[in-house]
Amino acid sequence: MESEVILVAxxxxxxEKKPASREVGAILEFSGIVRESEGEGKVAGLSYxxxxxxxxxxxxxxxxxxxxxxxxxxxxxxxxxxDVPVGEASLLVRVEAKHRGQALAFCGALIDQMKEDVPIxxxxxRLTSPLAQ
Amino acid sequence: MxxxxxxxxxxxxxRLGWRDMLVECASDETPRAILARVAPGFDPDNVRVAVxxxxxxxxxxxxxxxxEVALLPPVSGG
Numbered sequence: 001m002e003s004e005v006i007l008v009a010x011x012x013x014x015x016e017k018k019p020a021s022r023e024v025g026a027i028l029e030f031s032g033i034v035r036e037s038e039g040e041g042k043v044a045g046l047s048y049x050x051x052x053x054x055x056x057x058x059x060x061x062x063x064x065x066x067x068x069x070x071x072x073x074x075x076x077x078x079x080x081x082x083d084v085p086v087g088e089a090s091l092l093v094r095v096e097a098k099h100r101g102q103a104l105a106f107c108g109a110l111i112d113q114m115k116e117d118v119p120i121x122x123x124x125x126r127l128t129s130p131l132a133q
Numbered sequence: 134m135x136x137x138x139x140x141x142x143x144x145x146x147x148r149l150g151w152r153d154m155l156v157e158c159a160s161d162e163t164p165r166a167i168l169a170r171v172a173p174g175f176d177p178d179n180v181r182v183a184v185x186x187x188x189x190x191x192x193x194x195x196x197x198x199x200x201e202v203a204l205l206p207p208v209s210g211g
Contacts, residue, residue, distance in 0.1 A: 048210065049142065049143060051140065051142055051183075051186075051203055051205065053186050054183055054186035054187075054203065055210075057187075079210060079211075090211065091211050111211060114210055114211060115208065115209070115210065115211055116208070117188070117208065118208060118210050119142065119203070119205050119208055119210075120208055120209070120210030120211075121142060121143035121144075121206065121208060121209050121210070122210065123143070
């Protein structure tokens with residue numbers, strides 16, 4: 001299984017989709033997009049910080065453990081750090097598997113576990129003009 | 134004695150007022166004891182601790198190989 005984890009300060013640029021092998025029958029791509037509502041108010045975006053060394057290790061651990069339950073051919077994870085404006089992607093997960101069921105199950109399980117264990121935190125970027133709220 | 138880097142992130146850093154600090158400690162000292170010494174009054178409830186990038190229990194000794202002890206509030210990536 002191929003896996004790659006990227007933590008990036010700028011916008012997420014998804015690399016070209018190219019199946020990892022001739023056994024790949026499904027490519028699933030999930031993008032997490034920053035919404036304008038966060039909690040009870042509107043925000044200009046979200047600011048992400050990470051304990052980067054540990055975040056990479058935790059992603060690697062979660063990918064290895066999840067792939068035992070849901071075998072796949074390849075996974076790419078890109079998580080953005082720093083300020084992410086509303087409407088832009090903070091997360092991209094691309095999964096390649098033999099069948100769609102494995103890809104869907106892997107992707108869901110990976111993201112669920114990420115939200116439990118990967119040391120990345122978001123905080124709201126407040127709108128500067130009260131009229132904009 | 135060993136020298137470890139204490140790291141605080143997100144809300145933990147906000148509450149403590151610092152993001153990193155070098156501390157001297159014994160290898161059999163626990164993260165809870167170290168934190169109580171350098172930040173008395175800080176309540177570690179809802180904060181997890183990691184030693185050298187691995188989640189650990191608050192009451193386990195940091196060990197002689199400890200280089201970084203990180204305070205990790207609930208994560209919210211994605």
